[in-house]
Amino acid sequence: MDFKFSKEHEEFREKARNFGKKEFTNDRKVHFDSEEKYPEELRKLAYESGLVTYSDPWKVLIAIEELCAIDPGLGIASTIPYFGAEVLLLFGSDLLKEKYLGRINEGKAIMGLAVTEPSGGSDVAGCRTKAERKGNKYVVNGSKMFISNGNIADFLITLVRTSDADPKRHHGLSVLVIDTSSPGFKATKLTGKLGVRATTTSEIVFENVEVPEENLVGEVGKGFYYIMTFFNISRVFVAAQGVGVAQGAFNRALEIAKSRGEKFSGREDVQFILAEMATKIKAARTLTLEAASYLFNFEPNPTVTSMAKQLAGETAVYVAEKALELAGIEAVNSDLERIFRDAKILEIWEGTSEIEKLVISRNLLKGEAF
Template sequence: MNFEFTKEQMEIRKSARQFAKNEFPQIAKEIDAQEKFPFELWKKASEVGFIGCYVTEKYEGAGYGITEHCCIAEEFWRVDPGCGQCLCSVAIGAEVIDRFGSEEQKKAFLTPVVTGEKIMGIAITEPNAGSDAFSITTEARKDGNEYILNGQKTFITNGSIGHFLVVFCVTDPEAENYRKRFSMIIVETDRPGFKSQKMSGKLGVRASDTSEVWFNQVRVPEENRIGVEGEGAKYLMGFFNRSRLMVAAFGVGLAQGAMELGINHIQQRRQFGKRLADFQVNRSKVAEMATFIEAARCLTYKATQMADNGHYDKKLVAMAKWFSGWIAVRTVDEALQMHGGYGYMGEYDISRFYRDAKILEIYEGTKEVEKEIVANSILK
């Protein structure tokens, strides 16, 4: 197995990091404090091809693979997790349309997302259906050549700023096979009966929009259904296999960035007549952090390369997701400790990294769910 990135992949990483270094630091603190989505940054990222980069050139995308997509995600989160979350999430759910949508849907919905004209999201979680996604109750009832949606979703990324959402819903509640009860339907947010409310006061990634959304007799045409009715569960699992790899890359990036912040601090700060970097306790921290990050990176990109070759190993994906999230949380904790009291102050970037890290162990499947997937795959 080749553990090296190709020349093109290295160039993509370099380009993503340079863009992030040029654009993120000047707005990162402000958008976090104000919980304000960076619309201008989104436009800039769209112009240089970082949004929906895995979409084919036919629909204005760069046609990159999952590995290249994760390279960009890692470098963004390495510089600032909040900005990285905003940019990597404006196309969340596009994977479903890209893999299972019709030609008409790809033209109508993928192209404007890639070109920076529209923002989208995917609506899965409900107040009483988090990790147990198959217990959702949002229903899409067929009425002639339309669907009528009723229900509520929560913790929806871009719910209050998105132009449309891919909604995971029940279309056949009586189906014997419970997995055949669900479908995926595209819902434009300007349709009558749609309502959203931004959720404020998050611990981290505060600039990224998170909302509650409601569907009250929302009518959408049948052609907005993605793929085959009753195949929504399969599409959802396909989505998770890709989105969890992206989150794994987030974890690697955040951990790398946190370690670099810690190293920069201990190389400059002096106590007891010498640099903090000269104390064995900090040198051990750096050695452990670097080793764990490299292990997470190898695991993540092994999974992405397999996926790019057409093999989605859900066990490996789950391993990469929970391990990289765990490493991110562990690394940023140590990096903040290396800052001492300074790390507890909001003016230092490490405090923001610390708050942003925890979400990596929760969204797109909690670490407990990912471990259960791994255990089931092994023990069965």
């Protein structure tokens, strides 16, 4: 067992950190949060700087952690434009890979993954958006909710119901790649979110949207399996978001504690809080790296992955809250107010903490090792 990153990865970490420090200026942090605007120029810069690269998943993980530590909103916004690409990589036909992933690899397109519906996100098998086969195409009707990049994406990997016939609800689901320029596609940006306001989130409506049959990902009826496989990948990266956000909040808390000098020295409550924050971050990071190690060695461990996602999300929320309390009145106009709002999403997307706990306990009851 080796707990050290290679020299190449440490250098990459430095590069990502320097990028964040240089490009995530205070003006940009405040502007994109308060205006609820997507920072397209930062997406391009991050891509051109080679920070989001599919050649090495460890680098993606490191970039996410470092950028989220500097600013969660801008960090996530710079790394989320290719959300869902693994579904195409793993299950897409050569044609789909060439047509869609080519543009993604060149940084020329933005994509997203549309699973959640207005009736709820946790119950993935409850998907109601219908795709009816008509000749050599599918006709899609329905709606999706809270879709990241929905209004800026060129295409969406979309979970649809292709059959009602099977009593097992999840057997009737399939995945389509839907071009957002298709007639009948409508995305409405949602505003007034609690946090991650630099990312863009939309409600989507499909009204008789025609999708060519070759845009079916993999096989009909396997959509639930493809999406669950994807979640077991993306949860590792969300855990890295959590570790980064927690580390960023901790760094600020530590600075505040040091700057208070005599006022804080000797106060056991402050010392205890700092120790607890650091210990939780260390535990969340170690678990995240273990989950990543399984995944990147092609032996994903869903139990460890859900543990990492749950712990890292909850640690981000805990550390952000404690940092805010420690800062007291100073927090009101500081980064900590925004970080506190941004952290909450990490307990929600890619499976809420409750859903992660259900996955963990179901796997344990099945006798899986952890």
